[in-house]
Amino acid sequence: MKTTGGSDAQKRAAGESAAEAVEDGTVVGLGTGSTAAHAIRAVGRAVDAGLDARGIPTSFQSRELAREVGVPLTTLEEADGVDLAIDGADQFSGPHLVKGGGAAHAREKIVDAAADRLLVVADPSKAADRLDRPVPVEVLPDARTTVADEIRALGGTPTLRRAERKDGPVVTDNGNLVLDCDFGEIDAPATLAADLSQLPGAVEHGLFVGMADEIHVGTDDGADVRRF
Structure with a gap:
């Protein structure tokens, strides 16, 4: 049940916008999905340029990508807290999300909830007045x-x-x-x-109620950042 809609350029703009929040010494939760993947790649480029950051992956997919782009990895058990998490959403309405299109929502929720801040990355097609996705x-x-x-x-x-x-x-x-x-x-x-x-x-569900601190919505001209 992966979502469609939104251009790759919009997804890249959202992911790269959120990745700018990753500073030296940051432990960052690495979400799952095509938009979060752009954030992981951006963090990888920053690490290659000298940034000191570690990632906690939320799925096999995000772990493999982080390794591929050179992001050092850690775990919730090993890390002294999670400074921020960058994660995608299948739909958002204000700070409320529906997630789980990639079937990683249980691990995503654990990491996202542990983070001091949750930065959601999405393209405009994921916005809704009310949540109505399955x-x-x-x-x-x-x-x-x-x-x-x-x-x-x-x-x-x-x-x-x-x-x-x-x-x-x-x-x-x-x-x-x-x-x-x-x-x-x-x-x-x-x-x-x-x-x-x-x-x-039921192990976990894909409703992330009031969890988003920021939503970075990619546009053709950059990213619109919504804060809650």
């Missing part, structure tokens, strides 16, 4: 059916995410499955987030 819910394989029933009871329509170019479902880096849950327009994100968090067998 919410990804990572579930234990044995709990897929029971969680799906609970999602329906909450008014959602769950769909097991299928893998592309291979048979079977998407399997997360944690070895779990993903249900994409359509609730239509989400009038009360905090309430829905709390309900989803209480479901037995």
